Amino acid sequence: MIASILATTARIVAGSTVRWAGCAPTEEQRIYIANHSSHLDFIVLWSHLPPWLRRRTRPVAARDYWERDRLRRYLAAHVFNALLIDRTAAPGTPPGQLGRQAVDQMVEALSAQQSLILFPEGTRGAGEDLASFRSGLFHVCRAKPEVEVVPVYLENLNRILPKGHLLPVPMLSRITFGTPLRLQPDETKDAFLERARQSVRTLREAA
Amino acid sequence: MSLLHDAALQRLFGGLIILLVVATVVGRLVARRARDERALATVRNLNARINAWWVMCVIFAISVLIGPIGAVILFGLISFLALREFITLVPTRPADHRALLWSFFLITPLQYWLVAIHWYGLFSILIPVYAFLFLALRIAMSGDPTNFLERVSAIQWALMICVYSLSYAPALLGLGIRGHGTPGPTLLLFLVIVVQGSDVLQYIFGKLFGRRKIAPHLSPNKTVEGFVGGVAAATLLGALLWWATPFAIWQAGLQALIIALTGFAGGLVMSAVKRDRGVKDFGTIIAGHGGILDRVDSLTFAAPIFFHVTRFFYGG
Numbered sequence: 001m002i003a004s005i006l007a008t009t010a011r012i013v014a015g016s017t018v019r020w021a022g023c024a025p026t027e028e029q030r031i032y033i034a035n036h037s038s039h040l041d042f043i044v045l046w047s048h049l050p051p052w053l054r055r056r057t058r059p060v061a062a063r064d065y066w067e068r069d070r071l072r073r074y075l076a077a078h079v080f081n082a083l084l085i086d087r088t089a090a091p092g093t094p095p096g097q098l099g100r101q102a103v104d105q106m107v108e109a110l111s112a113q114q115s116l117i118l119f120p121e122g123t124r125g126a127g128e129d130l131a132s133f134r135s136g137l138f139h140v141c142r143a144k145p146e147v148e149v150v151p152v153y154l155e156n157l158n159r160i161l162p163k164g165h166l167l168p169v170p171m172l173s174r175i176t177f178g179t180p181l182r183l184q185p186d187e188t189k190d191a192f193l194e195r196a197r198q199s200v201r202t203l204r205e206a207a
Numbered sequence: 208m209s210l211l212h213d214a215a216l217q218r219l220f221g222g223l224i225i226l227l228v229v230a231t232v233v234g235r236l237v238a239r240r241a242r243d244e245r246a247l248a249t250v251r252n253l254n255a256r257i258n259a260w261w262v263m264c265v266i267f268a269i270s271v272l273i274g275p276i277g278a279v280i281l282f283g284l285i286s287f288l289a290l291r292e293f294i295t296l297v298p299t300r301p302a303d304h305r306a307l308l309w310s311f312f313l314i315t316p317l318q319y320w321l322v323a324i325h326w327y328g329l330f331s332i333l334i335p336v337y338a339f340l341f342l343a344l345r346i347a348m349s350g351d352p353t354n355f356l357e358r359v360s361a362i363q364w365a366l367m368i369c370v371y372s373l374s375y376a377p378a379l380l381g382l383g384i385r386g387h388g389t390p391g392p393t394l395l396l397f398l399v400i401v402v403q404g405s406d407v408l409q410y411i412f413g414k415l416f417g418r419r420k421i422a423p424h425l426s427p428n429k430t431v432e433g434f435v436g437g438v439a440a441a442t443l444l445g446a447l448l449w450w451a452t453p454f455a456i457w458q459a460g461l462q463a464l465i466i467a468l469t470g471f472a473g474g475l476v477m478s479a480v481k482r483d484r485g486v487k488d489f490g491t492i493i494a495g496h497g498g499i500l501d502r503v504d505s506l507t508f509a510a511p512i513f514f515h516v517t518r519f520f521y522g523g
Contacts, residue, residue, distance in 0.1 A: 015295075169308055172490060
């Protein structure tokens with residue numbers, strides 16, 4: 001109920017049209033990877049999945065942001081079923097531990113037949129070009145090579161709600177789902193991450 | 208409840224319904240006869256357009272039925288959605304965010320509020336004077352001078368076309384005519400029927416007889432034959448609707464000619480905007496037609512001109 005109201009609101013505010021250009025919304029287990037430039041990104045992407053897919057697709061999000069107040073905690077836990085990962089380490093944690101922990105969480109979710117929404121740039125950009133992808137995507141795919149990676153391009157959301165603003169300007173946006181890719185058996189980390197990044201970028205040029 | 212008491216309104220809306228029924232029947236008949244793929248696509252688009260016309264007519268009728276405030280709210284929403292489509296295509300920068308918020312959430316409602324209370328002295332200058340200068344200042348204050356002139360003028364243009372010009376349509380509701388009091392909704396209906404009728408008639412004449420393109424670089428679908436036939440037929444249509452207006456039959460015809468010509472100009476100019484931005488339509492909200500702005504592009508030119516011509520020659 002709350003989920004469908006939120007999804008409808010998100011679609012209206014973002015005035016978004018959706019194109020499933022390279023695949024269809026199916027049961028296939030997936031990691032949706034998208035460009036990240038606005039707070040609207042994940043909720044709009046999520047709102048365009050059919051409700052039955054939405055329920056088994058978990059957005060990967062930062063714990064420090066989503067646990068800041070009660071409302072966000074509630075939404076993350078009960079509406080979006082978000083997979084919250086830690087970005088700030090407690091003093092004394094060995095380097096790399098946070099990353100490994102996040103990868104473990106994602107692999108665990110995939111093992112439970114869930115799909116993921118992931119922003120591999122790690123943080124919101126200015127919306128001009130895609131930053132290089134973090135390595136977590138590669139490690140998750142190496143553990144779960146059978147899972148499809150679906151590139152998604154979110155257009156105009158950074159203009160509707162840019163970084164540092166609270167109120168959205170109601171422009172129209174467009175979401176394009178591209179052709180899925182998978183990690184090849186002998187593919188190196190850098191090659192795979194760059195291929196994944198290019199797959200999102202091509203969608204922008206096609207749009 | 209003007210519709211229940213006004214015989215002219217009843218006849219105008221009755222006429223529209225009969226026209227739509229005829230169009231729907233013809234559309235279905237033509238659909239049966241279409242053979243090849245191209246004809247089928249044309250017919251499918253035609254029927255989508257007719258269906259959308261039903262929806263648009265019902266929404267328009269309801270808003271007029273509610274009374275003056277209904278039409279003001281309807282056109283306010285149309286302006287809001289049109290502005291949304293326009294701004295989406297404009298190269299704004301993050302620094303323009305505040306100026307855009309002002310445009311959508313303050314200037315647009317304020318303009319329609321001034322129209323609703325018939326404050327002619329202020330609604331006719333709010334955007335061309337106050338918003339015009341304020342937006343330039345607000346964007347300058349954001350401290351990002353990149354393409355400053357392009358950004359400012361595009362946002363000002365968007366407000367002038369989508370909000371200011373369109374708001375002249377409901378402003379007709381407050382326009383006093385010498386010897387006729389305030390005819391209100393019939394003037395608005397006359398404008399909307401002639402301008403949209405002219406669009407449809409140009410489309411029909413173009414499809415039937417169109418050969419020579421009138422503006423191949425701007426709008427490949429517009430033809431000389433469609434333009435001449437459509438404008439002539441719309442002029443005739445307007446003249447035949449004289450009984451609903453404060454005008455004599457020749458005056459109604461002349462007004463309709465002005466509406467059809469300015470409407471054509473609006474369509475042409477908005478096509479140039481679309482070409483410049485590399486899109487075919489402004490949006491996808493109305494099946495078969497495109498965006499809201501694709502449907503009201505001719506109105507953006509016809510409404511202010513019709514208002515001022517009427518006010519100048521007949522105002523009282």
